Amino acid sequence: MAATRQIQYTIPPREDYNKLSDEQKTRISEAFELFDSNKDGLLSYEEFRFVLRALGFDLPKQQTYDMLVRHGQRPANWPHDQECPPVYRQFNLATAQALAGTLIRQRDPRDELRRAFRLFDVDGKGMITEDDLRKVCQQVGNNIPDADIQAMIEEFDSNGKGGVDEDEFLRLMMSKK
Structure with a gap:
């Protein structure tokens, strides 16, 4: 029986998010709430792309996919002994805030x-x-x-x-x- 390869999920740093104004933080949270269509506190890959667009970022799919691979989390009900393909991974509020915060702070x-x-x-x-x-x-x-x-x-x-x-x-x- 072949061993399954486990991907380590990394939590993005929140330093940039913490440096945002209260207004910017509110905009991120409101966008998250708006596009969390089933109100489960998690965003699918597509919902996350909509959040980024609402915040003024039209990133290439490859860039957001890389974020998904590195920072997307397996759903809570995903079997722990099975690899979770990126397409099923999700972003929680803290992860979305951290990623959006970094993008905002890098913006010219x-x-x-x-x-x-x-x-x-x-x-x-x-x-x-x-x-x-x-x-x-x-x-x-x-x-x-x-x-x-x-x-x-x-x-x-x-x-x-x-x-x-x-x-x-x-x-x-x-x-x-």
Whole structure:
């Protein structure tokens, strides 16, 4: 009888997760809850990929599969004397938090700001105009007077083109950090 090869599951370090802001930690936990479809406190591989996408990560399948192989845990009801193929492994909240925390801490803040810029520049015209800013303010329930919106755009539109381009947006947001 051949011996079964046991894979050692490793728990990812939580140092990066522990350094996140409370808001970032909450976002991870909320994404976990949202995609834990059967509410068992565990994510399948596909559910984990959805969590990462919700957090702004569209990683290649091979990268998330490697996470599954290294950090996925066998289901509690899996026979202990049998190897658990990666496709059946799951992520608990602590593991998902640790992995997402590491990804967030490795993220380039400029990439995050570019993503935020695209949320404002919905038409992809390369700048945030008064209309764009007004729409976003209305969507989030913040009614800023038109005069204030106009003043904001004029203040940060360094070359008078009628809107804030990505470079201006990056300079503005990086100066706030």
